[in-house]
Amino acid sequence: MQVVRFLLITALALATMSARAAWPDDRPIEVYVGFAAGGGTDLLARAMAPYLQKHLGGKARIIVVNKPGASGEIAYVSLSRAAADGYTIGIVSTPSLLTIPIQRKPKYEASAIVPVARVIDDPAMFVVAGDSKLNSMADLVRQLKANPEGLAMGSNGIGTNGHMAALALQQATGAKVNHIPFAGTSQTKTSLLGHHIDVMAMSTTEFTDADRASKDVRVLAQLGAERRPGVKDVPTAREQNLDIQISSERGFAAPRGLPPDIAKRLQDAIEATTKDPEFLARAVNEARGISYLSGAAWSQHMATQRGKFESLWKIASTK
Structure with missing residues (x-):
């Protein structure tokens, strides 16, 4: 029985390693966008997509999937429930990512969405x-x-x-x-x-x-x-x-549990894109707001921003 169990665990581990070794070449990476086409979040995703493919290398393919509604919550729900395998990521936007839990009980677990990298700081x-x-x-x-x-x-x-x-x-x-x-x-x-x-x-x-x-x-x-x-x-x-x-701060996030090697590779590709001369020349509007932060640094910054929005919501919404 122990031998069978060992073989099953080994087979699962090998399958997982094989899948990660193939990433991102074997199927497209979907990027969920919580707003309609034509807005800042959507434009950023589409402007960055070909350069993310370039810096991920190999046969990487990026597909932007719009899931508008509820101030981004529809996309956040889908992102939080997606498999943490690198094939589903999203562009998240603050304040909405931070204010949805302030105004109501969200339909997703906030900690199930983990920042990968901030790209834009956009007044x-x-x-x-x-x-x-x-x-x-x-x-x-x-x-x-x-x-x-x-x-x-x-x-x-x-x-x-x-x-x-x-x-x-x-x-x-x-x-x-x-x-x-x-x-x-x-x-x-x-x-x-x-x-x-x-x-x-x-x-x-x-x-x-x-x-x-x-x-x-x-x-x-x-x-x-x-x-x-x-x-x-x-x-x-x-x-x-x-x-x-x-x-508004916009950047990429992934479902909780993303393997560290995939998270690092994504973060590196995002940072490389923000410095890519061709991207900066083509995406003129987006380039004006570039303000890169690693996922860890962005998470810390969000913690300070959350208090600001909570205070604003409580004070201003009662007047």
Whole structure:
């Protein structure tokens, strides 16, 4: 009986080693994205995919799978339940990864999703339609105070950086913001251009060169600590006397239990991509927000961010 058991354990170990030795050549790696096509998270995944393949080497293939809805939770549920074999990873985004457990009991175990590497640190912005009468944050605050809840602000979902920006504005002004969640940035922008909402909160890297050249949209403020490349002409909220600083951080994560050698190889390929001259030249918007952190360092940083979002949620949502 012991001999049989030994043979079974040995066979299982050999099968596992064989599967890991074949990774990632024997089938595609799926990257789950929790937001609709066209948003910052989706664009990052698709921009990085060919370069991740290049730096993983061999026959590596990356397939982006959109699972939009519930501020990313649908994708997070799928990611948390996937096999930890390197063939299913995801792009996760904060604040949503951190705020979902704050606002409700999630349908996934938070510790079942393990960061692999941060790629982007991407401040939010307040954006209006090109023909809007709002020309500054002072105009926005004036209208907000004159007609509480009368100003509609769109974002790409509850608990996202856009929603946190709306709550921060609410906290800073004392006036209730009418927050309208959408499934993704592209839908939010469509609503803004259709004048169904007054303002949208979006990430800096989502504001493309086409947006800059267009007269259809204008940026009132960027919510970073300092002005970022590509929008150097736009003042920060702090420069306009509003202490609001909200950013979206995006990067890769995997199901808990990913073999260390696979995790290391993924992390190395991600870091190499963030430094790849061809990627940086082609993915201009994404390149403006590159801020690489290893999985371990990002996990530590998330712990500090979680407290900030908990405080913001509790204070601002009660006003």
